[in-house]
Amino acid sequence: MEILQTQVAIIGSGPAGLLLGQLLYKAGIEHIIIEQRSADYVSARIRAGILEQVSVDLLEKAGVDKQLKEFGLPHTGIEILTGGEKHRIDLSGLTQGKQVTVYGQTEVTKDLMQAREEANLTSFYEADDVKVYGFYGKPYISFNKDGKFYQVNCDFIAGCDGYHGICRASVPEDKIKTFEKVYPFGWLGVLADVPPVSDELIYVQSERGFALCSMRSEIRSRYYLQVPLTDKVEDWSDERFWEELKNRLDKESQENLVTGPSIEKSIAPLRSFVTEPMRFGKLFLAGDAAHIVPPTGAKGLNLAASDIAYLSDALIEFYTQNSEEGINQYSEKCLKRVWKAERFSWWMTHLLHRFEGESEFDLKIKQAELAYVLGSHAGQTTLAENYVGLPYEINNFQAAS
Structure with a gap:
């Protein structure tokens, strides 16, 4: 058995774990990342692609924004297609110049992995039988790697290991409460090397369903x-797929649509999920380990980034100022932003999708609500403010306001 010692042990090598590791490294804080999957698997996962401005700012602070600046696509608006007509939401005009950036989570992950490799930081991929212990006292982690047994003693554990990870599952049932809503449909996603149908994203509400x-x-x-x-x-x-997509689009978009062979195709179920609290002694949950949102509001990766902003700030404050204030406030601060994002994602999902069993009255109410939002400056502003990302402010990271 090999015994290792570090300040922060991070479970999970997705964007949340990697970003936390990078920020801790920049602050001179020792850490180790432990991941059950292979590095190739982690870097190949197809996920979200919309970054809020505060997420872009955080990646810049972490020093991993070179590729993002070169290849990211800034977007100042989105379009909503309903009743055969497109309506543009001027994100920048409604939010004092804020925007979102299209840059895939896969690319974010690769950028963070490359930075970690260049800094020669310690990571254990394909770790088997990972277990966490003692997080209400003296925390440590055990795992097997290539037939060798390891124990990592640490000050804190960061659970960035996703919805199915070991960290949340290790919390005693009487210490945790979960909230969940499962939606009765999924998203069939296709990735293809064809030019986009429009310069901006198009959210489609149609009688045949959302697109x-x-x-x-x-x-x-x-x-x-x-x-x-x-x-x-x-x-x-x-x-x-292409035929059904055309059937849900307006005439102009149908004419602009370029089709081609898919390079990835999958169906993702939609759910809303929140864990309270997000801190258990010296164990912190972050990202999908603590919350899931339906992808309609483009909040999943961005919520993970805000968790990491709060957590990295708290840990840096602890090690540099000997203060536990940020640690004690971590869960409360995160959950305030999480529930606002959950509400927005639920609202967007409810507004734009067709639900089986909806009455004609329900549909009319939904259409009236969407008509109000699209026809009202106040309604559009509410949508835009939530879409570009609500601001947050912490000691070591000043979010865009």
Whole structure:
């Protein structure tokens, strides 16, 4: 058995864990990352692609924004298609110049992994039988790697290991409360090397169901269709996907749509999920380990980034100022932002999707609400403020305001 000692042990090598590691490294704080999957698996996962300005600022602070600045696509607006007509939401005009940036989570992960490799920081990939102990006293982690047993003694554990990870599962049931809503449909997503149908994202409300026209670059597009949870990827040929997408678009978008072979295709279920609290002694949950949002509001990766902003700030404050104030406030600060993002994501999902069993009255109310939002400066501002990201302020990181 090999015994290792570090200040912070990070479980999970997704964007949350990697970003925390990078920020701690910049602050001179010792840490180790432990990941059950392989590095190739982690770097290949297809996920979100919309970054709030505060997330962009945080990546800049971490020193991993070179590729983002070169290849990220700033967007100052989005379009909502309903009743066959597109309505533009001027994000920048409604939020004093704020914007979002299209840059895939896959690329964020690769940038962070490269920075970690260049700094020669310690990471254990393909770690088996990872377990966490003693987080209400003296925390430590055990795992196997290539047949060798390791124990990592640490001051704190950061649980960045996702919805199915070991960290949340290790918390005693009487110490944790969860809130969950599962939606009765999924998103069928297709990634294809074709130019986007539009310069901006198009959110589609149609009688046939929701659709989203997104992108990863000027030559790679990401499209989604609302489908029943009973559907399987094998049910959807490329030809069927493109035909159904066209049926949900307006005439102009149909004419602009360029189709091609898919390079990735998957169906993702939609759920809302929150854990309270997000701190258990010296164990902190962050990102998907603590909360899940439906992708409609583009909040998943951005919430993970805000968790890490609060957590890194708290840990830096602890080690540099010998103060536990940030640690004690971590859960409360995170959850305030989490629940606002959960509300917005739920609202966007409810407003733009068709739900089985909806009455004609329900549909009319939904159409009236969307008409109000699109026709009202106040309504559009509310949507825009939430979409670009609500501000947050902490000691070592000043968010855009």
